[in-house]
Amino acid sequence: MIDDHLLRDLTPQVLGVLVRRGADFAAAEDAVQDALAEAVRRWDGEAPDEPKAWLVTGAWRKFLDARRSASARVMREVAAHREPAPGPAEQADDTLLLLSRCCHPALSPASAIALTLRAVGGLTTAQIARAFLVPESTMAQRISRAKRTLAGERFERLGDARTVLRVLYLMFDQGFADDRTGGDLSAEAIRLTRQLVASVPRDPEAAGLLALMLLHHARRPARRDDSGRVVPLAEQDRSLWDEAMIAEGVDLLQHALAMDRVGEYQAQAAIAALHDDAASAETTDWPQILEWYDELARLTPDSPVVALNRAVAVGHVDGPLAGLRLVEALDPGLPRRDAVAAYLHERAGNRAEAARLYKAAAQATVIEAEHTHLLQQAARLNRDR
Structure with a gap:
């Protein structure tokens, strides 16, 4: 059986080769899709030794065929690009x-x-x-x-x-x-x-983004229990977090912040680093997290997601009712608004309202694991009342 992950990994690489050779995006994408369909038919469940080379050659041929059939003029233009002889694919990614x-x-x-x-x-x-x-x-x-x-663009500008x-x-x-x-x-x-x-080693936001990714990805082993249930950050077994990945993320963040050009990804990474640095949920440095959310809100004043997440930090620093006042000022249709409101209501002792909001949040999400988690939260509160 053909490995779907292999085809997914190779698709953008093959598409990139065609674009670099001068194919416009839409035509290149069509050619790659045709080559993938042919691969599924001809590979007979097992990829060749050089699957990328096979796909590049096949996609380029299909691109040439499509252009040649369009007009003789286009055929002469494309013919200037010599078709590569069979052999290993270009190694550049x-x-x-x-x-x-x-x-x-x-x-x-x-x-x-x-x-x-x-x-x-x-x-x-x-x-x-x-x-x-x-x-x-x-x-x-x-x-x-x-x-x-x-259509027709040659992608000459970055x-x-x-x-x-x-x-x-x-x-x-x-x-x-x-x-x-x-x-x-x-x-x-x-x-x-x-x-x-x-x-771009001197771009602090690129380094900040990589730090942010690593600091979140390090928690992935603890995000689900043995049954597949989503485990909230506060309940995760922090011994499962990838310490080496966290250390790399923190190092990248410090390097980026030292350039003294703070941007939104660096601010988000700083918040993630503070969560990762806490030995337990109870020892999380929420006042410093709130300071970074204030900075993030300054950098992205029109972001409702930042405003929603900042409300959680305010709820920990100034109390859940203060956080709820901020949530209530946001668009009722904002994703995760009900889940955040439910969390803050639970912290304030309003268990019935929290259960109602967790259920409403579950109905709004399209991610199955999140849907199940929110329903379980609602059921827990209804059971314990």
């Missing part, structure tokens, strides 16, 4: 190059992020729509418009660096939120961010 090129200046940041999550991250349109909090049909139209915008960081962050976050099926996506985001940091 074009995935990061593809990501940067897809963050093209001709695209809005939102469209660039959506397109690159699809091409590089391998996310479905539905997964990307959930990340953007929009209907799937809206996201499908956005991706289609982005492809049309890039994409915006901030957009590239945002794409990598969303890619990691998607995998981290649904870690049973998205763990590989988180690992790929970390791998790409390592490449980015190596290529």
